Amino acid sequence: MEISPALNTPLNIKSYANHRRLVQKIGISILFLSLIVTIFFLFIIVIFIAVRGAGVLNIEFLTAMPRQAMTKGGILPAILGTFYLSLGAVIFALPLGILTAIYLNEYTGANTLVRIIKMGINNLAGVPSIVFGLFGLAIFVKFFGFGVSLLSGSLTLAIMILPVIISTTVEALKSIPDSFREAGYGVGATKWQMVRGIILPAALPGILTGTILGIGRAAGETAPILFTAVTFFSRKLPKSILSEVQALPYHIYALVTEGTHPKEQIPIAYGSALVLLLLVLGLDLIAIIIRTRARKKKLW
Amino acid sequence: MVKVANINPPKIIPALLDTTSKCDKNNTRLKIEKLNVSFGKNHVLKDVTFNIKCNSITAIIGPSGCGKSTFIRCLNRMNDIIPSARITGKIILDDINIYDPNYEPYELRKKVGMVFQKPNPFPKSIIENLAFGLRLHGIKNKREIEKRVVSAIKSAALWDEVKNRLHDSAFSLSGGQQQRLCIARALAIEPEVILFDEPCSALDPISTAKIEDLMINLKQRYTIIIVTHNLQQAARISDYTGFLYLGKLVEFGETTKLFTAPKEKLTENYITGRFG
Amino acid sequence: MSRKLKELIIKSILLFCALSSLLFLGGIVIVLFTQGLPILKYVGIGEFLFGTHWYPTHEYAEFGILPMIYGSLIITLGALIFAAPLGILSALYIAEVAPFWLKEIMKPIVELLACIPSVIYGLFGVLLIAPIVQKLFNLPIGLTAFSAAIILGIMVLPTVTSIVEDALSSIPKEYKEAAFAVGATKWETMTKITLPAAASGISTALILGIGRAIGETMAILMVAGGSARIVFSFLKPVRAMTSTIASEMAETVMGSEHYYALFGIAIVLFIMTLCFNFIADRISYQFHKKFTATR
Numbered sequence: 001m002e003i004s005p006a007l008n009t010p011l012n013i014k015s016y017a018n019h020r021r022l023v024q025k026i027g028i029s030i031l032f033l034s035l036i037v038t039i040f041f042l043f044i045i046v047i048f049i050a051v052r053g054a055g056v057l058n059i060e061f062l063t064a065m066p067r068q069a070m071t072k073g074g075i076l077p078a079i080l081g082t083f084y085l086s087l088g089a090v091i092f093a094l095p096l097g098i099l100t101a102i103y104l105n106e107y108t109g110a111n112t113l114v115r116i117i118k119m120g121i122n123n124l125a126g127v128p129s130i131v132f133g134l135f136g137l138a139i140f141v142k143f144f145g146f147g148v149s150l151l152s153g154s155l156t157l158a159i160m161i162l163p164v165i166i167s168t169t170v171e172a173l174k175s176i177p178d179s180f181r182e183a184g185y186g187v188g189a190t191k192w193q194m195v196r197g198i199i200l201p202a203a204l205p206g207i208l209t210g211t212i213l214g215i216g217r218a219a220g221e222t223a224p225i226l227f228t229a230v231t232f233f234s235r236k237l238p239k240s241i242l243s244e245v246q247a248l249p250y251h252i253y254a255l256v257t258e259g260t261h262p263k264e265q266i267p268i269a270y271g272s273a274l275v276l277l278l279l280v281l282g283l284d285l286i287a288i289i290i291r292t293r294a295r296k297k298k299l300w
Numbered sequence: 301m302v303k304v305a306n307i308n309p310p311k312i313i314p315a316l317l318d319t320t321s322k323c324d325k326n327n328t329r330l331k332i333e334k335l336n337v338s339f340g341k342n343h344v345l346k347d348v349t350f351n352i353k354c355n356s357i358t359a360i361i362g363p364s365g366c367g368k369s370t371f372i373r374c375l376n377r378m379n380d381i382i383p384s385a386r387i388t389g390k391i392i393l394d395d396i397n398i399y400d401p402n403y404e405p406y407e408l409r410k411k412v413g414m415v416f417q418k419p420n421p422f423p424k425s426i427i428e429n430l431a432f433g434l435r436l437h438g439i440k441n442k443r444e445i446e447k448r449v450v451s452a453i454k455s456a457a458l459w460d461e462v463k464n465r466l467h468d469s470a471f472s473l474s475g476g477q478q479q480r481l482c483i484a485r486a487l488a489i490e491p492e493v494i495l496f497d498e499p500c501s502a503l504d505p506i507s508t509a510k511i512e513d514l515m516i517n518l519k520q521r522y523t524i525i526i527v528t529h530n531l532q533q534a535a536r537i538s539d540y541t542g543f544l545y546l547g548k549l550v551e552f553g554e555t556t557k558l559f560t561a562p563k564e565k566l567t568e569n570y571i572t573g574r575f576g
Numbered sequence: 577m578s579r580k581l582k583e584l585i586i587k588s589i590l591l592f593c594a595l596s597s598l599l600f601l602g603g604i605v606i607v608l609f610t611q612g613l614p615i616l617k618y619v620g621i622g623e624f625l626f627g628t629h630w631y632p633t634h635e636y637a638e639f640g641i642l643p644m645i646y647g648s649l650i651i652t653l654g655a656l657i658f659a660a661p662l663g664i665l666s667a668l669y670i671a672e673v674a675p676f677w678l679k680e681i682m683k684p685i686v687e688l689l690a691c692i693p694s695v696i697y698g699l700f701g702v703l704l705i706a707p708i709v710q711k712l713f714n715l716p717i718g719l720t721a722f723s724a725a726i727i728l729g730i731m732v733l734p735t736v737t738s739i740v741e742d743a744l745s746s747i748p749k750e751y752k753e754a755a756f757a758v759g760a761t762k763w764e765t766m767t768k769i770t771l772p773a774a775a776s777g778i779s780t781a782l783i784l785g786i787g788r789a790i791g792e793t794m795a796i797l798m799v800a801g802g803s804a805r806i807v808f809s810f811l812k813p814v815r816a817m818t819s820t821i822a823s824e825m826a827e828t829v830m831g832s833e834h835y836y837a838l839f840g841i842a843i844v845l846f847i848m849t850l851c852f853n854f855i856a857d858r859i860s861y862q863f864h865k866k867f868t869a870t871r
Contacts, residue, residue: 034665128791220693433758
């Protein structure tokens with residue numbers, strides 16, 4: 001073994017250093033500028049909606065029924081409709097999603113069936129929302145005969161948010177260390193007792209995050225409920241799960257594209273948009289806060 | 301000890317002995333003065349002061365958590381990457397304090413190379429792993445790059461094993477080979493000082509022996525500083541040893557003296573295996 | 577009941593739940609095909625996919641969906657041209673340059689913005705972007721492919737940024753350390769080590785972005801105008817596959833040619849998004865494998 005002789009021409013870095021410093025400065029400035037532009041575009045939407053919608057927003061707008069062919073009054077039915085639809089979607093999707101996640105993470109290893117199921121979930125997550133709408137139309141509205149109703153809409157939305165709930169729950173389960181499971185078995189618990197008594201409580205913040213994200217997604221979607229649940233105008237609040245409902249996102253769409261009195265209706269659309277935006281961002285903010293706090297508090 | 305075959309005794313090439321030496325009359329390469337480091341509220345290094353000699357191997361030993369990795373990462377300002385790090389004191393290399401605000405860390409790291417605990421080649425081919433650093437420092441000529449790459453790989457005692465597959469992925473090498481590739485990568489840009497942060501902790505005894513031999517060879521041209529938790533390793537290869545304990549430099553001196561007749565009780569306890 | 581039997585029952589219930597996702601996906605496929613394939617009784621598959629005339633309610637109805645495929649693709653392409661560079665560069669800043677506190681703020685903000693409902697983007701597009709586009713280019717109408725591409729670009733921007741940021745952050749820090757140790761500047765480390773290493777993660781982000789853009793309904797429906805003709809100009813109204821389904825389904829009679837044709841469009845859409853997802857899945861799998869094998 002020998003050391004090859006030093007090369008006669010030493011690396012000269014001095015002449016090159018200034019150039020490199022300059023390149024770095026320019027490069028990082030460009031990155032910073034891009035971030036500013038990105039943030040600008042996204043904030044301008046929020047600000048635009050907030051500014052135009054704020055003037056309309058008051059207690060009456062939130063709690064009154066629409067009047068005079070949707071040109072006056074409030075948006076209570078739309079708010080309630082969106083509330084019912086998202087609630088319904090979560091009631092259907094939550095148990096199914098959690099149990100699926102438990103099966104995938106706790107009960108099986110990596111076999112072909114699990115791979116296929118996971119691929120199915122991934123693909124379900126990528127299905128365009130309008131296709132869920134068509135599915136709901138053909139199955140719930142027509143085949144099961146639920147008609148255009150709260151029930152059909154909730155079921156359709158439930159299928160759509162199922163992948164969100166499954167994947168966040170799986171993430172939460174994955175982050176629980178194996179020592180917890182061993183401790184459970186160590187005191188003689190069966191698998192289910194271990195899952196119910198130890199794993200689920202530990203995964204609760206993660207599951208909650210997924211649930212809230214799911215609600216937020218369900219509340220904001222329009223295409224899946226377009227043919228399955230919504231109506232443009234109703235005088236009454238929904239009476240049963242088989243009645244048609246109004247919903248905020250569809251309400252906004254309809255007012256902008258099909259409204260006959262734009263002067264009166266566009267402001268209502270802005271107001272509704274602000275309500276929807278606050279609702280969705282608020283929910284997601286809560287979800288993110290829960291997740292961040294759970295991560296910080298985590299003792300393992 | 302594991303018996304190691306296939307390792308030739310180092311051959312010293314006389315012409316190399318005077319290739320570097322930008323040292324002062326005391327033969328000092330690095331002066332460390334009152335170095336203090338803290339991460340947040342955690343005070344990791346306390347008033348560390350000593351000099352590192354030219355063309356020697358200096359080992360830093362100490363129990364886990366004593367700050368030895370933090371110390372070695374100060375010498376090429378690697379701790380700058382950690383946002384919470386606060387560093388005070390001076391480290392003087394070639395008459396300049398490397399913590400001077402005008403001193404660019406990347407110019408420093410050209411002079412002070414580093415080899416890490418885990419082999420960390422880039423996800424590129426063997427030759428590209430070395431060419432990367434050369435191009436950064438302004439060498440664009442393909443022949444020139446090739447010449448330097450081959451020279452560095454030879455110096456890292458890796459040439460025979462990789463000469464036929466320079467364009468393969470660096471990940472096709474074994475762990476020990478990867479670590480020697482990382483050494484070659486550090487050599488390619490012709491540093492003056494090379495830092496080894498527990499370079500053998502992830503390697504088997506045979507690879508370890510190869511790298512130790514390599515280090516002994518390299519000190520003819522470079523100043524080497526190695527952090528190790530392996531006392532035998534420090535005793536085998538180093539000329540000087542510093543013992544760090546709870547962030548303080550307890551003792552520093554010639555390795556033979558430190559290991560045979562330590563001045564401090566703490567040092568004696570540590571090297572005789574009473575704690576650590 | 578013995579504990580063993582109980583465990584078995586529970587396991588079966590769980591398996592059944594897990595299979596439900598496959599059931600739904602299968603159900604969607606079956607519904608689409610049973611409701612969509614009958615259109616081929618009325619028009620040939622070539623005529624359906626490549627026909628350029630869409631007159632679903634005429635006496636001599638024509639069902640060519642090429643204009644909509646074109647519309648979807650042109651809007652998606654435009655959106656990507658807008659969102660990809662901005663998203664990647666912003667993600668680079670967040671992941672590699674931003675100080676810790678800024679990163680901690682930016683990540684949730686980007687995530688939050690990805691959740692804004694599409695109908696709100698639509699509203700913004702119709703009432704702000706479209707008039708600006710109209711004035712800027714002196715057009716008779718502001719609802720154009722260009723406006724839709726901008727809106728869609730803004731819409732996928734947070735998604736792209738967030739996934740690219742994840743990909744960059746998942747590059748082992750050892751690579752960066754190695755680059756710094758040979759004297760690379762922050763910028764050189766970013767562009768020559770981190771970015772190439774994250775290339776497949778970034779492509780996954782872009783493909784998922786494309787998937788989201790092509791499946792997007794409401795914003796395009798509101799902003800793109802809605803002419804079902806092929807127009808080779810970015811500044812004229814176009815119509816996408818999704819918006820055609822959304823706007824016409826309510827007027828159709830179940831079992832009519834028009835109804836089948838709309839489901840036929842959905843089949844095309846579904847297959848396209850399936851392909852994008854599949855490609856993204858493969859790439860991200862490779863990406864994952866690369867970084868778990870080497871560590």
